[in-house]
Amino acid sequence: MSWQTYVDEHLMCDIDGSGQHLTAAAIIGHDGSVWAQSSSFPQFKTDEITAVMNDFNEPGSLAPTGLFLGGTKYMVIQGEPGAVIRGKKGSGGVTVKKTGQALVFGIYEEPVTPGQCNMVVERLGDYLVDQGL
Numbered sequence: 001m002s003w004q005t006y007v008d009e010h011l012m013c014d015i016d017g018s019g020q021h022l023t024a025a026a027i028i029g030h031d032g033s034v035w036a037q038s039s040s041f042p043q044f045k046t047d048e049i050t051a052v053m054n055d056f057n058e059p060g061s062l063a064p065t066g067l068f069l070g071g072t073k074y075m076v077i078q079g080e081p082g083a084v085i086r087g088k089k090g091s092g093g094v095t096v097k098k099t100g101q102a103l104v105f106g107i108y109e110e111p112v113t114p115g116q117c118n119m120v121v122e123r124l125g126d127y128l129v130d131q132g133l
Contacts, residue, residue, distance in 0.1 A: 042070025
């Protein structure tokens with residue numbers, strides 16, 4: 001299965017038959033290289049991915065400044081240190097799951113809930129971890 005298929009069918013999918021979808025999603029290597037992304041995923045800066053990786057290595061480092069993605073600032077909220085970072089902006093937000101080789105990003109807006117975004121992103125992330133990726 002191609003990386004783009006993971007994004008299209010497992011991240012940008014219909015969430016639990018609700019007719020709702022993430023706004024944008026991507027799978028990005030730890031080095032900031034794009035493995036696959038939705039057409040709606042923001043054009044990010046390499047230093048934004050570096051900052052996310054730093055927070056996985058030093059949990060809490062993003063909290064004072066926020067998580068930036070494509071120049072959009074998300075307030076960092078509770079996550080799982082070293083595994084998941086969650087951010088909030090208005091009625092939307094972002095979930096980032098770290099795997100052995102990649103970062104799985106999901107961005108959502110209402111009516112999608114934070115919990116739905118977490119479920120979609122973390123389910124694929126956990127699968128990739130199980131596959132040694």
